[in-house]
Amino acid sequence: MAYPRILTIQDISCVGQCSLTVALPILSACGAETCVLPSAVLSTHTGGFRGFTFRDLTGDIPAIRAHWEKERITFDAIYTGYLGSTRQIGYVADIFDTMLAENGRIAVDPAMADNGRLYVGFDDDYVAGMRTLCARADVILPNLTEACLLTDTPYRETYDEAFVSALLEKLAAQGAERVALTGVSYTPDETGVVICEKGATRYYRHRRLPRIFHGTGDIYSSAFVGAWMRGNDLYDAARIAADYTAACIACTQDDAAHWYGVKFETALPKLIRALGD
Numbered sequence: 001m002a003y004p005r006i007l008t009i010q011d012i013s014c015v016g017q018c019s020l021t022v023a024l025p026i027l028s029a030c031g032a033e034t035c036v037l038p039s040a041v042l043s044t045h046t047g048g049f050r051g052f053t054f055r056d057l058t059g060d061i062p063a064i065r066a067h068w069e070k071e072r073i074t075f076d077a078i079y080t081g082y083l084g085s086t087r088q089i090g091y092v093a094d095i096f097d098t099m100l101a102e103n104g105r106i107a108v109d110p111a112m113a114d115n116g117r118l119y120v121g122f123d124d125d126y127v128a129g130m131r132t133l134c135a136r137a138d139v140i141l142p143n144l145t146e147a148c149l150l151t152d153t154p155y156r157e158t159y160d161e162a163f164v165s166a167l168l169e170k171l172a173a174q175g176a177e178r179v180a181l182t183g184v185s186y187t188p189d190e191t192g193v194v195i196c197e198k199g200a201t202r203y204y205r206h207r208r209l210p211r212i213f214h215g216t217g218d219i220y221s222s223a224f225v226g227a228w229m230r231g232n233d234l235y236d237a238a239r240i241a242a243d244y245t246a247a248c249i250a251c252t253q254d255d256a257a258h259w260y261g262v263k264f265e266t267a268l269p270k271l272i273r274a275l276g277d
Ligand code: PXL
Pocket: 011, 013, 018, 019, 042, 044, 045, 046, 047, 082, 111, 119, 214, 215, 216, 217, 218
């Protein structure tokens, strides 16, 4: 689509290079009109900072949605990430029901866990709510931990292709027929994304960089949605997003002081070049 209007729903972590502070610039760089619905405002993200503030914006959402409906605003895509509460998930489902343009697309990044653990503040009810949202999406963008939680599968550090296939089958049975599963690594030097579309899977693998950074899932998902809405198929969107995320890590990994996120801004020209005209 030439100039899609995308709504992204996720938090504002004022400091930390994740969620809306990366989604907005990345989607804009992909050439999309980007509208935002902040799910919560935090002073920083929750991964490594102590004493962060958290203002849940769940209560504001119905009036915002109602105003948009009155103005007859619709979106070509709705892309959700980290949400403010379990109750908010129901409001996001209302937005799916009422604010999507004809043939509009839904992308859900369950953004609730990594490295085998739920993020601080989330619980089983949130996971159950996220399951219902994923069932409604045209594509979901979980990492391996989130896919395990969504399917009630014990998380494993080491696994094989059969384990990943079983996860994808369970997700499909729960209604998620298109999945870009991130952080899938069968060898120590490589990692990648498995793209599953109605039972057919493809693997895009790339070099694994030595440091793990916060916010890279959001960077990946934002670039994925931006590339997908420009007309790339799921595999090409995953490839473009994975290469961009790796470039963001590469330009940050030697700076020990920059521990809380990646310098995604400096790699934006690479993303724009990869997208082409
Ligand atoms: O990157 C995911 C994310 C988004 N928003 C907040 C977070 C996290 C991960 O910890 O804490 C507030």
